[in-house]
Amino acid sequence: MMLSLKELTTEADRCVACGLCLPHCPTYRKTGSEADSPRGRIQLIRAVSQGILPNNERFKEHIDLCLSCRSCESACPNSVSYGALVDTTRARYIQKKNIWLSLAKPFIRHRHLSNAVTWPLWLLSKLNLMAVLKRVVPAAKLLPAIQKPIVWKSLYPTTQATQGAVSLFLGCATNAFDNRTLSASIHVLNTLGYDVHIPNAQTCCGSIARQAGDDIEASLLIKKNTDSFDPAMPILTTASGCGAGLKDYLTTHRIQDISTFLVACDWSSAQIAPLQERIYVQDPCSLRNVLKAQKAVYDLLKKIPEADIQALPGNSQCCGGAGAYSVTQPEMANQLLNDKLTAITASQVTTLASANIGCSLHISKGLENAHATTRVMHPIEIIAKQMGFEA
Structure with a gap:
């Protein structure tokens, strides 16, 4: 939720600066800077909200570098609402001026506009012309594989x-x-x-x-x-x-x-074909730290007979996807991505299940650039295929 100025200061004051959040923060682990840790950012937020420090570029840089992964919330013994703190701070003191986000706004808001773009992109991919587009429009290199758009029934x-x-x-x-x-x-x-x-x-x-x-x-x-x-x-x-x-x-x-x-559904009558394969699971931060629902993915995939379900090593750390983070903070995003790619290579992962589109796109792009053959799939698609689903 968004906080008032008084609530912002009050919530920031609840941080006792114990430091238990530090090892859980992806950016602190990479930079070693206290200003890039949760408690450091909270101290900065408190100081700016009270007029002790100026709302300058250095302050914005430290807040912008935050992924909002909220691992710190899971570790905090005082249950400080860090997500509300950083959301409110960004709304009150920081407005990112990113040309790609500005251009994307109407397409994000209106699905029919998005479909108007994805249809021609899909046709270009079917005609094997995406490589030409990427040479003409360098930003197109950021695009993932385009699936045929669907007009949904109600x-x-x-x-x-x-x-x-x-x-x-x-x-x-x-x-x-x-x-x-x-x-x-x-x-x-x-x-x-x-x-x-x-x-x-x-x-x-x-x-x-x-x-x-x-x-x-x-x-x-x-x-x-x-x-x-x-x-x-x-x-x-x-x-x-x-x-x-x-x-x-x-x-x-x-x-x-x-x-x-x-x-939690009744699966007694469901027919699920066996799958003799080891499937690794990547835990999205939002699933683990906010929804507290990462275990459900493993329990769901374990319904597939003969499948071996394993956690990807390093699951407690963010992959760097984090919504638009890979566009606005590419350097840090790629540092975190490299850790995931190393874990995928070391474990010889053939299929990686991820329950968040931001993680999937970010990791898939990294695998593509590394010429790796690992498939990244949503756990629902994996089990649906064993139930007769054909895309």
């Missing part, structure tokens, strides 16, 4: 005995770059007896705008989603980053990561 009814109804959150990045996971989610939910509603007016969760300090845009998106979804139905998210943002700010609705919802 309702996907189950053909099984009805167990209930849910709403599915599309998300801006997931809808544009990983609609296969959304289709797989509908397949699994329908197979287990759930009607799936997809409100047409839904929009971005607001996390990217909030990370950029644009609280006006973030609030607009949250209101639009509040008005779009039926509060009587749970909202299921396939991207834990979206789930975390909605959980913090869409307070009138019940938000659940889809893996958490599914592990």
